Amino acid sequence: MSLIAQIQAVRGMNDVLPADVGLWQRLEAVARELLEAYGYAEIRVPVVEHTELFERAIGEHTDVVEKEMYTFVDQGDESLTLRPEATAGIVRAVIGNGMLRGQRHKLWCTGPMFRHEKPQKGRFRQFHQIDVEAVGFPGPDVDAELIALTARLWRRLGVERVALQLNSLGTAESRRAYRTALADYFRAHESRLDADSRRRLDANPLRILDSKSPEMQELVAGAPVLTDHLDAESRAHFDALRAALDSMGVDYRVNPRLVRGLDYYSRTVFEWVTDALGSQDAVCGGGRYDGLIGQLGGEATPAMGFALGMERTIELLRQAPGQSGARSPHVYVIVSGERVATGLKVIESLRDALPQLRFELSLGGGNFKSQFRRADRSGAELAIVLGEEELGRGAAALKPLRQGTGQSECPLAELSERILAALGAERGSRHANGGRGGSIGG
Ligand code: HAM
Numbered sequence: 001m002s003l004i005a006q007i008q009a010v011r012g013m014n015d016v017l018p019a020d021v022g023l024w025q026r027l028e029a030v031a032r033e034l035l036e037a038y039g040y041a042e043i044r045v046p047v048v049e050h051t052e053l054f055e056r057a058i059g060e061h062t063d064v065v066e067k068e069m070y071t072f073v074d075q076g077d078e079s080l081t082l083r084p085e086a087t088a089g090i091v092r093a094v095i096g097n098g099m100l101r102g103q104r105h106k107l108w109c110t111g112p113m114f115r116h117e118k119p120q121k122g123r124f125r126q127f128h129q130i131d132v133e134a135v136g137f138p139g140p141d142v143d144a145e146l147i148a149l150t151a152r153l154w155r156r157l158g159v160e161r162v163a164l165q166l167n168s169l170g171t172a173e174s175r176r177a178y179r180t181a182l183a184d185y186f187r188a189h190e191s192r193l194d195a196d197s198r199r200r201l202d203a204n205p206l207r208i209l210d211s212k213s214p215e216m217q218e219l220v221a222g223a224p225v226l227t228d229h230l231d232a233e234s235r236a237h238f239d240a241l242r243a244a245l246d247s248m249g250v251d252y253r254v255n256p257r258l259v260r261g262l263d264y265y266s267r268t269v270f271e272w273v274t275d276a277l278g279s280q281d282a283v284c285g286g287g288r289y290d291g292l293i294g295q296l297g298g299e300a301t302p303a304m305g306f307a308l309g310m311e312r313t314i315e316l317l318r319q320a321p322g323q324s325g326a327r328s329p330h331v332y333v334i335v336s337g338e339r340v341a342t343g344l345k346v347i348e349s350l351r352d353a354l355p356q357l358r359f360e361l362s363l364g365g366g367n368f369k370s371q372f373r374r375a376d377r378s379g380a381e382l383a384i385v386l387g388e389e390e391l392g393r394g395a396a397a398l399k400p401l402r403q404g405t406g407q408s409e410c411p412l413a414e415l416s417e418r419i420l421a422a423l424g425a426e427r428g429s430r431h432a433n434g435g436r437g438g439s440i441g442g
Contacts, residue, residue, distance in 0.1 A: 012117070012125030014311075022327045023314050028110065030156050031130050031308075038149050040106045040132060045089040047112065051079040057088035057292060059263025061204040063212075068115040082114035085262070086131035087289070087305060088296075094135055095298035104136030110310075122280030122312050132286075133305035139288060140237050143268045143304050144244035150272060150284055150306065151250050158320045159313070161276045162283055164251065167258040167269050168238040170230045172291060175266070178229040179205055185223050192219050209259045225256035234267050241268060260285060264292040268304065276319055277312055284308040328379030329360035330423060332401070334371040335386040343386050346396070346412065350384075353416040357423075376401060382422050384415070398422055 009015065016024055032042075051071050058065050070082040083089055086109055099105060110130045117123055132149075134142045147164065154162055169175060182205045186193060193201065194216055197208040209220055230238070245252055252270075260269050269287035277283075286306020294300035331350075335343030347361050360378055362371045368387070375383045385397040385407070396415055399407040400422060410418045 010125070012119035012123075014124060014126070020314070023317050024310070027157065027310060027313055027317065028130075031110075031153060034149065034153055034156065035108045035132065038106070038145070040108045043090060043093065043107045043109050044111075045086065045093050045109060047083055047114075048080050049083055049089050049092065051081040053088050053092055053296070054081055054084060057091065057262075057264055057296060058085070059204065059207075061200055061207055062261060062263055063207075063210070064115060064261060068117055070114045070116060084115045085113055086111070086129060086307060087133060087262075087264070087292075090131070090133050091135075091293055091296055091298070091303075095293065095296060100136075100293070100298050100301055102136075104134075106134050108132045120278075120280070122277045122309075122315060124311060128310035129307040130310060131305065131307040133303060135293070135303040136301050137304060138290075138302040139268065139304055140241040140244065143241050143288060144248070144250075146286070146304060146306060147245060147252075147270060148248050148250055150308070153308075154272075157313070157317060159316045160320070161316065162272045162274050163253065165255040165258050165271045165273060166242070166245075166252045167227070167255055168230060168234055168267050169226060169259065169265050169269055169287070170234040171266055174229050174231040174234060175206070175226070178224070178226045181224045181229065182206065182208070186219075189219055192216075204263070206259055207263075209257060210261050220257070226259075227254075227256045237267055260287060264289040264295070266290045270306070274312075274316060277315055280312060282309070283312045283316065327358070328381075329358040330381055331357060331359045331419060332375035332378050332380035332383045333359060333361045333386065334368065334375060334383055335362060335365070336368075336388045336391070337365045339386060339388065339391055340365065342391055346384075346386060346415070350416060350419070354419065357419070382419065384419070 035042075051069070054069060055065055060066070064084050069084055072080060074080050090107060090109065094100060094105060094107075108131060110128065112126050112128050114126055116125055119125060132146065134146060151164070154160070170178070183201060186197070186201055186205055186208055190198065190201070193208070194211070194213050196213070197211055197216060200207045208216070209223060211220060242252075242254075258269055258271060260271070265287040267288045267290065269285075271285040272283045273281040274283050275281065284306060286304070288302070288304045290302040291300075293303060333343060333347050343361060347359055350357075350359055360380065362374055365371070366374075368385070372383065381400065381402055383399045383401055385399060387397065390397050390409060394413075395409050395411050397407050397409050398418060
């Protein structure tokens with residue numbers, strides 16, 4: 001045992017190991033394809049922003065800004081923060097790059113976010129989001145389309161244990177009326193408030209509804225609901241959104257308690273929740289933020305967006321049947337110890353001829369028995385054997401690894417065709433046995 005102390009990863013910040021990377025790549029690929037199909041363009045914004053951006057956008061009395069930001073002063077004496085979410089940075093970029101001026105933008109981005117939360121299952125300090133923003137659209141059509149996009153994403157990924165919750169927070173004015181009603185209610189029960197909530201009573205009583213403390217839940221459950229204080233326009237917006245979701249067959253439940261943890265929302269808010277991840281039940285959430293762009297110094301522009309939590313989605317993918325993160329090679333190449341150079345030449349020309357396939361060469365050699373063992377463990381469907389005798393005849397042997405058929409031989413010149421034929425047969429037989437098929441290269 002080494003006496004040198006190991007350096008640990010930072011708590012709440014995870015490595016994604018090769019066995020899982022396939023699941024991440026699948027999520028990224030499916031999301032990218034879907035977002036492009038809906039007309040969204042990728043934008044990439046910095047991981048670090050001025051602290052003030054998040055204070056002004058997310059709200060000073062939110063958990064995120066009060067307790068969870070990774071904030072530091074850099075060598076130039078500037079207060080900077082690792083982004084806890086992407087919306088504020090994207091809005092800053094849209095304003096700063098002169099992209100408004102009455103224009104509309106459909107944008108998405110992906111990457112790590114940072115929140116100093118208490119790490120637990122499904123909750124981390126570095127986590128990843130796929131974030132989507134539609135800027136310049138008053139809705140409710142875009143609200144409905146974005147929600148339909150998320151529903152389609154779950155279908156494409158084969159994720160089933162998710163349910164949609166919907167609410168409207170109304171306009172700033174109707175929220176003000178509601179705030180007064182809410183503050184009156186909580187003030188009447190002040191002795192039952194925890195310290196955080198007491199502090200927020202005057203500053204932002206809406207945040208009390210978002211309290212995670214178990215003792216507060218009963219009190220929160222009895223509080224007045226915002227839906228009763230909606231202004232006429234917000235109500236019409238909400239009704240139109242619901243009619244659109246109904247017409248598309250997107251199921252949802254109106255949850256009048258859904259307020260979201262960030263201050264910039266107005267009107268539509270939504271969240272996809274799951275019962276498969278314990279207490280961290282939100283997989284994807286968002287809403288309309290019609291006031292934020294003006295609040296950050298841009299010309300008043302309505303906007304709507306959402307973010308999907310990638311770690312939580314990956315966990316759901318892992319639980320879905322028939323999913324695996326590992327990416328096995330299609331073909332494992334076994335080569336005789338003296339013929340390594342020939343082996344490399346053959347495998348490189350196979351990579352030229354069949355770029356859609358994954359080949360793995362038995363690097364490091366060893367006897368045929370141990371090479372076959374490695375071939376088996378690799379998960380490959382087919383082994384190619386480049387033995388001394390076969391190569392002497394200008395040939396190679398093929399051995400299917402996942403079914404009983406024996407070894408056969410073919411001239412090197414025909415190898416690529418024979419590989420395709422053998423993989424086709426292998427897939428056909430697995431299909432017949434009820435296994436998961438799929439196109440070559442998938
Ligand atoms: P959010 O609800 O704070 O919204 O985060 C969105 C998703 O990120 C959550 O539903 C969850 O899946 C994931 N998430 C949040 N915190 C953690 C964590 N500590 N560990 C693991 N996953 C986490 C936003 O961030 C808004 N910017 C969404 C938005 C975009 N609204 C409008 N546009």
